[in-house]
Every structure is written in structure tokens, then in C-alpha cells.
Amino acid sequence: MTEVQVSGLTKKYGAKAALHELDLTIESGQFVTLLGPSGCGKTTTLRCLAGLERPTSGRIVMGDRVVVDTARRTFVPADKRQVGMVFQSYALWPHLSVTDNVAYPLKVARMPGRERAQRVQEMLDAVGLSDLGKRSVTALSGGQQQRVALARALAARPGIIFYDEPLSNLDSKLRYQMGQQVRSLHNRFETTSVYVTHDQEEAITLSDRIIVMSEGVIVQSGTPSDLYDRPNSAYVADFMGFQNILPGTVTGVHGKTADVRVDDTSLVFSGIATGEVSIGDRADIAFRAAHARLSPQGSGPGAFGGTVERTTYLGSAVNLLVRAEGLPMRVRTETAELSAESVPTAGEEHTFAVSPDRAVVIPHENAAPADDDYLTTMTDAAVAPR
Numbered sequence: 001m002t003e004v005q006v007s008g009l010t011k012k013y014g015a016k017a018a019l020h021e022l023d024l025t026i027e028s029g030q031f032v033t034l035l036g037p038s039g040c041g042k043t044t045t046l047r048c049l050a051g052l053e054r055p056t057s058g059r060i061v062m063g064d065r066v067v068v069d070t071a072r073r074t075f076v077p078a079d080k081r082q083v084g085m086v087f088q089s090y091a092l093w094p095h096l097s098v099t100d101n102v103a104y105p106l107k108v109a110r111m112p113g114r115e116r117a118q119r120v121q122e123m124l125d126a127v128g129l130s131d132l133g134k135r136s137v138t139a140l141s142g143g144q145q146q147r148v149a150l151a152r153a154l155a156a157r158p159g160i161i162f163y164d165e166p167l168s169n170l171d172s173k174l175r176y177q178m179g180q181q182v183r184s185l186h187n188r189f190e191t192t193s194v195y196v197t198h199d200q201e202e203a204i205t206l207s208d209r210i211i212v213m214s215e216g217v218i219v220q221s222g223t224p225s226d227l228y229d230r231p232n233s234a235y236v237a238d239f240m241g242f243q244n245i246l247p248g249t250v251t252g253v254h255g256k257t258a259d260v261r262v263d264d265t266s267l268v269f270s271g272i273a274t275g276e277v278s279i280g281d282r283a284d285i286a287f288r289a290a291h292a293r294l295s296p297q298g299s300g301p302g303a304f305g306g307t308v309e310r311t312t313y314l315g316s317a318v319n320l321l322v323r324a325e326g327l328p329m330r331v332r333t334e335t336a337e338l339s340a341e342s343v344p345t346a347g348e349e350h351t352f353a354v355s356p357d358r359a360v361v362i363p364h365e366n367a368a369p370a371d372d373d374y375l376t377t378m379t380d381a382a383v384a385p386r
């Protein structure tokens with residue numbers, strides 16, 4: 001298990017910074033996920049950590065070893081960092097068998113033949129490929145190839161493993177199973193894992209900690225539930241699946257809860273504030289479609305009435321587009337909670353309510369990325385002690 005400390009990590013391609021003064025600590029034994037949209041710098045971060053990319057500036061310490069320190073021109077290459085890697089494209093040796101692929105890093109590490117054969121068998125057993133050792137890797141399915149890649153990455157017992165979207169070429173069911181396998185191998189072999197994905201569900205189910213990135217900076221990091229329940233910017237809220245994010249003004253503060261009146265309406269919602277707020281501040285109120293419940297008697301903060309404009313039947317649930325005081329609201333009702341006749345249909349008027357503990361109030365200095373000043377502020381905020 002290896003701890004990683006990154007400070008001031010910047011990577012420029014020409015004049016453009018793919019990473020901008022990143023600071024982060026990955027605790028020993030943790031499963032940490034870098035999450036963010038295409039181009040935000042996830043792969044670049046991973047490649048800098050793994051030693052496949054030379055940072056423009058910054059310092060990286062792995063365990064008790066400084067592997068990058070640009071100020072002292074220190075750079076330890078990938079093969080001297082004792083790390084394992086798993087890529088989206090599997091990156092297996094096509095001319096080698098399953099066994100020889102898994103044995104490869106052990107040969108490089110000069111492990112004696114007998115021990116090596118035992119280790120390879122142990123790894124193949126661990127990933128459920130015990131009987132396929134002699135097979136050419138080109139004669140395997142995608143899921144099987146990725147398991148060979150996993151076994152190979154773990155074979156030399158590295159203290160840390162890097163995963164770059166390893167499951168994105170697999171179908172959704174296999175993806176889930178393989179994700180669970182990745183996590184259980186992490187636990188069993190007691191490694192530190194850094195995992196890259198743009199899939200928030202995958203990040204939530206696998207990780208101890210999630211780091212959300214945007215345009216080369218960290219915008220929020222925390223446990224899956226911190227991010228899922230308490231996003232502190234509209235950007236993270238949107239990325240974590242909050243379908244309703246409405247700008248307004250704070251009209252009341254009661255401890256950790258604040259009331260927000262939505263712009264150009266009389267609608268007031270209460271939610272947990274994810275930053276400091278005072279009356280009169282600009283803020284967004286954000287909530288998930290599934291947390292707006294049908295509430296015929298609903299009144300007061302969190303309640304809104306509107307006309308159902310569109311319904312989309314999903315089987316276990318119905319998605320509704322509701323127009324309330326001119327604003328489109330997204331509501332999701334579970335069919336199990338309704339009788340068949342009471343499922344709202346287009347054209348009907350209904351009242352809904354959002355419970356204050358299911359909504360978040362996001363002060364506007366944490367709003368969506370707009371300019372460089374914002375990014376600087378967010379970097380500072382993201383690295384401040386929590």
C-alpha cells in the first residue's frame with residue numbers, strides 16, 4: 001500500500017495547461033477515483049502519477065520516495081515506480097499466451113521460475129481464468145482480456161495500481177461485475193488504487209474517495225455520499241445527476257438550512273447549504289427529480305404546483321416534465337408508490353414537494369465554471385482542509 005502526495009502539479013501542452021497546480025493526497029490503501037468529463041485532465045493526472053508523462057512543474061511523493069520534483073529535476077521513470085496499470089485498451093501482448101502476459105512483469109522483476117508459475121496461477125485463479133492460461137490472448141472475449149490485464153497489473157504486488165477507464169469497452173452487466181471484481185481485488189491484495197472514469201455511478205459504487213475535475217483543476221473531493229448528497233457547485237451537482245438546478249436569492253437561514261426564492265417566481269425551496277450563506281445572497285437550489293414527491297396537500301417551502309407537460313414511462317418509474325410558474329421542473333415518480341390510475345398524465349395539474357434534507361443550497365461563488373478567476377477560487381477551495 002502506497003500513499004501519494006501531489007503538490008503543484010502542472011502539465012502544459014504548448015501554452016495550454018492540461019493540469020493546473022493540482023494538490024492532492026491519496027491515502028495508503030484507499031480506492032480513489034478521478035471523475036470528470038472528457039478532456040478535464042484525468043488521464044494526464046494518471047500518466048503523471050504513473051511516470052508515463054513528465055510534468056511541467058510540481059512534486060509527487062509515493063510512499064517515502066520523491067518520484068517527481070521538477071525544482072530538483074527529479075524524475076523516476078514508470079518502470080522504477082513499482083506501479084501497476086490497467087488501460088481501457090487492455091494493452092496485452094498479442095503474441096503471448098494468457099500465462100505469459102501475466103508472467104511478464106514477474107520476469108522483468110526477475111522472480112524465480114517456480115515462484116513465478118505459482119504467482120501466475122494464483123492471479124489467474126483470482127480473476128477466474130484458471131483454465132485459460134495456455135490460450136492466446138487474441139482468442140479471448142473483451143471481458144476476459146480485461147481480466148488478464150487485471151491479473152498482470154496485480155501480479156508483481158505493486159503498492160499502487162492505476163486504472164484508466166478499464167471497463168468502458170464492456171457491456172453494462174459485465175461492467176458492473178468487473179467493477180466489483182476490481183474492488184474486491186483491491187481489498188484482497190491491499191493495494192492503493194487510483195481509478196479514472198467519467199461514469200458517476202461507477203465512481204460511487206467503487207470508491208472510498210472521489211475527486212471531481214474540471215478543466216485541469218479539482219473542483220470537489222470527498223466520499224461518494226459527500227458528492228452525491230452535498231455537491232458544492234452547480235457543476236458538480238449537474239455531474240452527479242441533480243436534474244433541477246435553479247438560480248435564486250436566499251430569503252432565510254436556519255442553522256444549516258437556507259430558503260431560496262427562485263428568480264422570477266414566487267417559488268421558495270429549503271435545502272442544506274453547502275457553503276456560507278446570508279439573506280440576500282445569490283444561490284442555486286438543486287434537487288434530484290426523484291426527490292420531488294407528489295404531495296396533494298403540499299404547501300410552504302419546497303412545495304410547487306404545475307402542469308404536467310410530458311411523461312416518459314420507464315417501467316419502474318415515470319419521468320415528468322412539469323411547468324411551474326413558467327419554469328421546467330424534472331420529477332421522477334416510482335410506479336411502485338402509485339396505483340395505476342394515479343400516475344400523472346400530460347395536461348394534469350399536480351402539487352409536488354421537495355424535503356429540505358433532499359435539496360442543497362449552493363452559494364453563487366461556487367457556481368459553474370465561467371472564467372479563470374472562478375477556477376483559481378475553486379482550486380483554493382478544493383484544497384482547503386475539510
Ligand SMILES: Nc1ncnc2c1ncn2[C@@H]1O[C@H](COP(=O)(O)OP(=O)(O)OP(=O)(O)O)[C@@H](O)[C@H]1O
Nearest residue numbers: 013017018036037038039040041042043044045198
Ligand atoms: N499529448 C498531448 N498533446 C496535446 N494536448 C494533449 C495531449 N494529451 C492530452 N492533451 C490535452 O489535455 C487535456 C486533458 O486531456 P486528458 O487526456 O487528460 O483528458 P481526460 O480527462 O482523460 O479525457 P477523456 O475522458 O476524454 O479520456 C485535453 O484538452 C487534451 O486535448
Ligand SMILES: [Mg+2]
Nearest residue numbers: 042043044164
Ligand atoms: Mg482519458
